[in-house]
Amino acid sequence: MVSDQSKQNFRQALSLLSAAVNIITTDGPHGRFGLTASAVCSVTDTPPTLLVCINRNSSIHEALLGNRALCVNILTGDLEGVARKFAGMTDLPPAERFAGQDWRTGSSGLPVLNDALASLEGNIVDIKEVGSHSVLFVEINQIQVREEGESLIYFGRNFHRLGRAAAVNVQTSAS
Numbered sequence: 001m002v003s004d005q006s007k008q009n010f011r012q013a014l015s016l017l018s019a020a021v022n023i024i025t026t027d028g029p030h031g032r033f034g035l036t037a038s039a040v041c042s043v044t045d046t047p048p049t050l051l052v053c054i055n056r057n058s059s060i061h062e063a064l065l066g067n068r069a070l071c072v073n074i075l076t077g078d079l080e081g082v083a084r085k086f087a088g089m090t091d092l093p094p095a096e097r098f099a100g101q102d103w104r105t106g107s108s109g110l111p112v113l114n115d116a117l118a119s120l121e122g123n124i125v126d127i128k129e130v131g132s133h134s135v136l137f138v139e140i141n142q143i144q145v146r147e148e149g150e151s152l153i154y155f156g157r158n159f160h161r162l163g164r165a166a167a168v169n170v171q172t173s174a175s
Contacts (some may be wrong), residue, residue, distance in 0.1 A: 021023040021083045021152040021159065023073040023109040024052060030066030033059060034110065035095055036087035038154045039133075040072055050120065053133045059094050061134065068124045069108055070138060073116040077150030077161030082113070083158075107142050118145045 019038035026033055039053035050072060054061050064070055075083055084090060085097045098111065106112040108121040121142040128135040151162045 005109060007068045014058055018153050018155040021075045021079075021154050023075065023082065023113060023116075024054070024060065024064075024085050025071045025073060025113075026060065026061075026067045026069060027105075027110055028067035028069060030063040032098070033094060034086045035060045036083045036109065041060070043137065044166070047121075048120075048143070049125070050122070050138045050140060052136045052138055054136060055133055057132070058127075064124065064136065065127070066133070067109070069110060070122065070124065071108070072120045072138075073113040073169050074118040074120075075113075075151050075152040076115060076117045077163075079115060079152055079153040080159045081115075082091075083152060106173075112144070114142075117149050117151060118143065169170050 020040065022035045022037050022040050024035050024040075034101050035054070035058060037052065037054070041051050043051050052062060052070065052072065057165070082101055085092055101112050102114040104114055106119070106121045108123075110121050112119045112120040112121065119142075120138075120140045122138040122140040124136050125139045126137040128137075148164075153160050
């Protein structure tokens with residue numbers, strides 16, 4: 001059994017693990033939902049596959065399992081307000097969180113945020129249950145990438161903007 005102190009130490013340590021902020025969306029017969037998440041990670045590029053960790057108690061969980069498809073919208077630095085909305089940090093009910101942003105329907109029928117730094121649409125191909133979460137393996141079938149913009153990251157329990165590093169020209173000479 002894991003002690004409360006162990007859980008707190010684990011959470012504190014992971015609050016120091018910088019992560020991109022994403023809006024995970026789904027739509028289909030089991031409903032349209034969105035959720036802010038940072039637990040997204042690449043698995044492989046052949047075929048392009050991500051893993052997405054979702055708490056089984058979240059409002060989006062059953063819709064994701066039923067729809068078997070999702071879009072990972074990687075947020076730009078200026079979309080902190082959207083991240084807060086979809087994280088439930090406002091009084092908006094889930095059905096109203098899509099209002100006020102520029103969304104389109106992607107090729108897979110999923111909500112795609114036009115202002116996202118990148119959007120990856122895919123199908124859930126495998127699910128593993130670990131503790132309180134489902135680990136979804138998502139095979140990506142559609143990718144859209146913007147070439148400019150800052151990234152929104154989560155670090156130390158706060159949102160931060162992260163700009164692209166300027167290209168550094170390093171010259172070496174043989175002596």
